[in-house]
Amino acid sequence: MAKKTFGIDFGTSTIKVYKNGDGIILLEKNAVSTVGKEKKPVAIGEKAYEMYEKAPPSIHVSLPLSRGVVSHLDDMVALWNFMGQAVSGRKKMKRCQFYIAVPADITEVEKQAYSKIITQSESTPQKVCLIDKPIADAYGLGLDIERSRGVLIANLGADTAEISILSLGGIVVSKLMPYGGNDFDRAIQNYVRKKYNFVIGLKTAEQLKIKLVSAMESDQSYTVVGRDVLKGLPGKITLTAKEIYPLAKDIFFSFAAQIRSMLEHTPPEISSEIIHNGIYLTGGTSFVEGLNQFLANEVNVKINTTNDAQKTVVAGIGYLSEHPKIAAKYAVPLEQ
Ligand SMILES: Nc1ncnc2c1ncn2[C@@H]1O[C@H](COP(=O)(O)OP(=O)(O)OP(=O)(O)O)[C@@H](O)[C@H]1O
Ligand SMILES: [Mg+2]
Structure with missing residues (x-):
């Protein structure tokens, strides 16, 4: 039996961790500051981010993810080693299970880099599973994607915007835009x-x-x-x-253009349900004032927002980690 199960959303800006039985236990800036070649962490999260652009040359401050991919795996592993202790209350996280949310629209190699954060760390996991973020997002929103014919979720994050259409439990299309x-x-x-x-x-x-x-x-x-x-x-x-x-305007219009283009290329039996139920906006950037109204006007579809927009992915990955039979339909396991 595995000791503990975690669901993780490694966001570019914020790492969110769900612990089975306890709920969301951590929201922390995705930043680490290290010293030396062996990358010994001196601070992580908000404290490390505070040092960004200010630290002396002896301290290396890293933001290890960019545009939805792990760009500095060593730094991310160092961060997770430090964070794992805080999360588990032990020096090493032994024989735990991990469910990790990953963008759908990246390569398999880029997806595997997310599992390496755990497998190359001191965590010695029993199991690591990758689940596409749009699926986790939908479960976090409490949507019944198994039965819905059409769901459109636009996750507007820090470094990315992931726009996805789901139908009958699967992803029809997902596009990761490299801005947020x-x-x-x-x-x-x-x-x-x-x-x-x-x-x-x-x-x-x-x-x-x-x-x-x-x-x-x-x-x-x-x-x-x-x-x-x-x-x-x-x-x-x-x-x-x-x-x-004017600094933000072009990105607002790009979000709208991408959503519109996806709707135009979607078969009517799927788009009719999306138009009926509305588009779901998630991710921290959905909090931008008036963005929901702007998008509703531009694409001419109702927009649903939530106060938990930054936590829907981790809430969903947490739900799936607590319901392994449902998770098994979506999870790509990496057995240890
Ligand atoms: N009230 C707000 N108004 C505007 N932007 C906000 C607000 N609150 C948070 N944000 C922004 O939301 C972003 C963080 O959102 P989120 O946690 O969804 O991103 P992430 O998951 O870390 O990134 P990504 O999904 O792109 O990897 C940051 O850019 C943050 O500045
Ligand atoms: Mg995110």
Whole structure:
């Protein structure tokens, strides 16, 4: 018998962990800071992210995932070794089972890199299973995908937007677009530097995004601190939603165009149910003000949103980890 079962959503921005019996036990920034060639972790999560762009050269700060794939496996393994202790309360996670949500629209080799996070770590698992994220997302939303003829889920995340159509328990089509909410942060950071000769960190840029990025007209403004490059001194800057809007607009239209194109290429027996029930928006970027209304207008289909948008994938992978018979229909096991 396996001791413990975990469901994991390794998001680009946030790692989410579900522990069988306990529910969602961890939401942590996907960042690790290490020292030396042996990559000894000194901090993970929010603490490591705080060091990003500020750490001395002796400390290497890594964001190990990008655009939906594991781009720095060593760093991700180092992060998981550190995190595993916190999650299990033991030095090593022995003989546990892991269900990992992976994007559907990546190669098999890229999918296997997610299982290597566990198998190359100190975890010595009993079983590792990969489940496509759109399936987990649907279960997290509480949808009956076995019987539904058509479900469209747009998971708007940090580095990716994964738009998928499901029918009768399977994925009909899934497209992983390589952009998401973190692109707004980077665009804001660049804009502030170029336009105002002012340097802000990515965390500050994210705050600005949360306060100011809107898909509707907005009169909001927000003040942040940073460094004035010309004076070489710390200072404050106030930005408005109006000047930020052009930085985000193209991505909003790309989301809409992709959803529209998918609907156009879907057989009517599937699209009619999607149009009837509406599109489901998940992922943290679905919190952008007015985005649901914008998309509803652009694609002319009702949009369903949820306050748990960042947790639907991990809730679903957790549900599947607790229902192994259902999970077996979708899981790709990697027996140990
Ligand atoms: N209120 C908000 N308004 C706008 N953006 C938000 C808000 N809250 C969170 N976000 C953004 O949501 C993103 C994180 O969402 P999520 O946790 O779904 O991404 P992820 O799963 O880590 O990324 P991915 O799925 O692309 O790998 C970040 O870019 C974050 O800044
Ligand atoms: Mg995600």
